[in-house]
Amino acid sequence: MCGRFAQYESRDQYFDALSLNPDDILFDPEPIGRYNVAPGTSVLLLHHLDADYHLDPVHWGYGPEWWNKAPLINARSETASTGRMFKPLWRTGRAIVPANGWYEWKRDGSVKQPYFIHHKSDSPLFFAAIGHTPFDRDNPAQGFVIVTAASDKGLVDIHDRMPLALEPKAALEWLNPETSAEQAEEIAKEGAVSLNEFAWHPVTKKVGNIRNKGPELIEEIDDAEL
Structure with a gap:
């Protein structure tokens, strides 16, 4: 995790959930x-x-100049602030991915069943992210990664990692350039949405094909294999 997610509401709805005012950013319904x-x-x-x-389109994937492998898409919250790869991004490249939920695949041998995970109230989620600044949509190697955390309780039965989804207040603190790297570590530990606030259900395997893009992908199915 995180390998697929949904971002389908309007900018207005995401900003309203963060209590941002029209003067802060150009709204779009x-x-x-x-x-x-x-x-x-x-x-x-x-x-x-x-x-x-x-709010800009930025490439999902990051690899510095010395990285000779495929760009990474996730960073572990437990190590990102201190590791060679992500430490500079943690300090100066913090960002937020507004989302409505994410997908995980539950596995048993060769059988894989996707699930859609979302807030019980269907309110927006705000994934902690870090990336190369200034953010440049035209440089795919210098984009961003989503910060992940360990799963717990029922979610661990689907996958042991999940995106670090922050409460709205914590998300704004995460974004604040005056927030230090050390304070950001505390936000990652203390500002996450409680695992009790999530719900999940099985969805169609069509989500595995990126050519499929419609709202039917998040609908619950009755014939889940796992």
Whole structure:
């Protein structure tokens, strides 16, 4: 995790959930409508630049110049602040991915069943992210990664990792350029949405194909294999 997620509400709805005012950012009521966001694509990323909030399309994937492998898409919250790969991003490249939920695949041998995981109230989620700044949509190697945390309780039965989804107040603190790297570590530990607030259900295996993009992908199915 995180390998696929949904970002389908409007910018207005995400910003309302963060209590951002129209003066902070250009609002747009048109639904984004992405039900199958995959790595390697441009994703609307909320970040702070020049005392303003910006929501820009940024490549999901990151690899510094010395990295000779495929770009990474996730960073572990437990090690990102200190490791060679992500330490600089943790300090100066914190961002938020507004989302409505994410997909995980439960596995048993060769059988895989996707699940859609979301807030019980269906309110927006705000995934902690870190990336290369200034964010550049035209440089796919210098994009962003989603920060992940360990799963617990019922979620661990589906996957042992999950995106670090922050409460709205914590998300804004995470974005604040005056927040230190050490304070960001505390936010990652204390500002996450409680695992009791999540719900999940099995969905169609069509989500495994990035060509499938419609709202039917998040609908619960009755014939789940796992």
